[in-house]
Structure formats: structure tokens, C-alpha cells
Amino acid sequence: MLQNKIQDYSTEVENIHLDTAEQVEAFRLRFLVNKGIIRSLFEEFKTVSQEEKRILGKVLNEFKQLAEEKFKVAQERIGLSNTDEKSANLADLSLPGEGFNLGSRHPLSLVRKEIVEIFKKLGFIVAEGPEIEDDWHNFSALNFPPEHPARDMQDTFFIKKQEGNDIALRTHTSSVQVRMMEKGQPPFRAIMPGRVYRNEAISARAHCFFHQVEGLYVDEGVSFADLKQTLFHFVQELYGAETKVRFRPSYFPFTEPSAEMDISCTICGGTGCAMCKHTGWVEILGCGMVDPNVLENCGIDSKKYTGFAFGMGIERITNLKYEIKDLRLFSENDVRFLKQFETEII
């Protein structure tokens, strides 16, 4: 009985034409799957007598090989991948597992996180805003005169020119400060981390986008002494207690007075090296007292309130921390570079 069945199926398999993917699949479903004919024949095989088993075992195995071979040859001929073999491999739990790499935090993310944590402890909240800005929030409200060079096409990526209020990619995160002040009344104490864009040629020292953290503190009686102490604390937390700071007078449209802050070179400790151009000092941020015009533009009474603001490039802070000399490394996604910061995962 079983022998006849095997004989009939063998004839069927020998004569069947497997010319299309559908025919091959139909064949697989009829003969080779778990509920297919071959499995059912083996089930039946279990029920026959010992004597029959001796004969039929060989016949049945030959039939199984015939069907499998037919399937394999047909698959290869019409270019199907050997899915059966693949699924068999998947089911084999004794095979070694496939390793996969976990990513690590980007150095810029690590440093941004560190900066944010320091200011958070001083009571600063984190504020965010859009990367596509209008002229008012990016320039006008911040006291940029119409002829200011930062408005030139060379520095700014304009998206849309429209009378009196161009749309552009923000050139600094100061626009977030404007948005924040417009929405409420002091006190404000916030930092604004984010990506900014400048229309510059990409080189080791310049890029068309980079990252900033800006800070703003507006309240009654805020003075330049508060600014100095806040930034001094920040630098000591970030680079160590032995780090010295100095302020140099500067100019920004949105602060008055304005200053640039230098720290003693973190690489050579102040004795002079290539990073500090042998001066012992490196500039890390710009800062100043918020210009009364800016406060008034945002609907804040400049007679009652004063404030300070500061801004730094995260790339620059990171360069000083890790001695990275080429800005382009930050955006190339080279795993050999990124992997060096794995141990810094917090």
C-alpha cells in the first residue's frame, strides 16, 4: 500500500514541469513543507511492520531525495534563492549568533549634554526653536542694522526673499531668545542648544552648519558681575578648577557692552602650543549685557529689567576637549572616528 503510494508520487515528481516560480512554490507546498506529502509518508512509514520498513525505508528516502533535488534544480534554474535552506538555518539554534554593533554617542552630543548639565544645575532651562527663521527673529529684533554684513548672501542661506521679512536658515540660536522673550515676561533663565547654518565654504576650520549653545538671563538687577561669575563657574566645571579666564571687549549688535571670553589653553596649560597659537589663551565664547533695544523689541521694559547673554560653538568646545583639528570629521560619520568616544557613554 505505502509502496504503491511512493511509486505513484515518484512518477508524478519525475514527470512534473517546474518552469515558473508559482509552480516551484506549489511543488514545495505539496511535497516539502511540514504538512506535505513526504512528511505524511514518513508518518505512515512508522505504522508498517519491521519487515516492510527494511524495504520501504530505502525507497522512501530515495523518493525524498528525488523531490528535494527536483525542487533545488528548479529553483536554481529560475533564479530563486534557496529559501528552504535559509529558513532551515534560521531554525538551527546551535549556529553561532550574528554580532551587531551598537552605536556610540557623537562627541558633539556628549559635549552638548555636559554643557546643558552644568547650566541646569544653575537653574537654566533648555529652550528650542525652529531652524527656519524669518528676518525679524534672526536679525531685526536682535538689533542688526539693515546694512549689517551678516545679512549678505555670503553668510546666510536664504530660503525665500520677501519684502521686509526674508525667510532663512537661522545663523545663530539667538532667534530662540527672541521667541522666548516675546512670549512672556522676565525672569528668563534659559540655554538654547541647536544647529545653525552659515553660507561658508567647507574646510578643516569652517563648515556650512555647526552647533551652538546660547544662554540668556533676564531679571531685575542682573549685572555684568553675574555674567562673569556664571561663565567662570561654567568653565571650571567643564575644563577643571585650574582653568583661568579673561574677558576682552568686543562688539555684537545684540549686546552692550560686549565681550569675548578666553580661557587658558587646555592643551598646553598656558605655556604655548599650536592650538593657542603660542599665546596661552583660546577664545571660547562671546557674551555681553542684552542691548536695551533688543529687550524693547521683545516687549520687555528695559528700564526695569537687565540681562546677560552668551553664545558658544559646541564644535569649538569639543575641539579643545578632544584636540580634534578638522571640523569635517564631525559630519562624515566615519566609524573609526566615532568609535573613539565609546568610553564616554554616560
Ligand SMILES: [Zn+2]
Ligand atoms: Zn596652548
